[in-house]
Amino acid sequence: MCTYLTENVGVTGSGKGAAGWFALREATVYFDHPVHAAAEHTLNIDFRDPALGPSGRVAVELTAESARALAEAITSTLASAPPGLA
């Protein structure tokens, strides 16, 4: 199915795309058909800077299982950072 589900999150940081590094402004998160991954549905994240146009994007497509593992790893990494840093 096309889930249409989409979350938009404002982000601050940088990403490396086809033309090199650029500042990130938004992340679009959705669970839907991938373009490339060999799965019917994947958790997809587009890290974007809309000011750069459609190609201002770093894209990932992760299976649901690996996306959950990544989310846990992000949370635990942030939790274990020295106090005051994260």
Add this chain to the structure above:
Amino acid sequence: MYDGIMAETISLTGHGGDQIEAYLARPLGPGPFGSVVVIHHMPGYDAQTKEITRTFAASGYTAVCPNLYTREAPGASPDDAAATVRAAGGVPDERLVGDVGGAATFLRAMPNSNGKVGVIGYCSGGRQSFLAACSLPLDAAVDCYGAFVVGTPPEGMPLKVGPIVDLAPSLSCPLLGLFGDDDQYPSPEQVAELDKALVAAGKAHEFHSYPGAGHAFFAVNRPAYRPEAANDGWAKIWDFYGRYLSS
């Protein structure tokens, strides 16, 4: 019979008088030919959709696929364009109708047109095919597993889609629906509800749902591809368009 075709990127007048990119594939014989507007799926105006457009031309139909993402992402790769439009909330229904209407007008004006125009859409395009056929004068419509013709989208969904089953009384042409039994959106129950609404409205339609197939079973480049369902679905399309779009 001469079987040459030509396929090329063109520009046509879409919603609001905007010039939009489109992919035209046409038989080179004298005709007259029926025509088809191909509505691409949510992942965009991609190589696979262009292949589908050429398939119609190879089977004797002039086919055009408007790039529904032209405005937000002119010249972008299909996946970047799809990501941009998704982030912006999707394609508004009114604009879709205007773009399909512009494509239909373009096709009717082809010198070898027989004046008949059908529409087909896949995935989100399935819903848009139904929407177009309820909003424009067309001759045949095919809905391939379009979600949210029936059924309310999940809470908080930011994209501009909503149920349109109430438009059934306005359907302007016969409708062929091709679905997978294992699909959840649209579910077999939702397909049955649409069927019921079309019966109540007295609209000609035929639905086929394939066992062992889910969403996107026509998509040859995806794990969802189901050759048996896709092959039979194509046969159903040729039969349906042969009845309603041929000269």
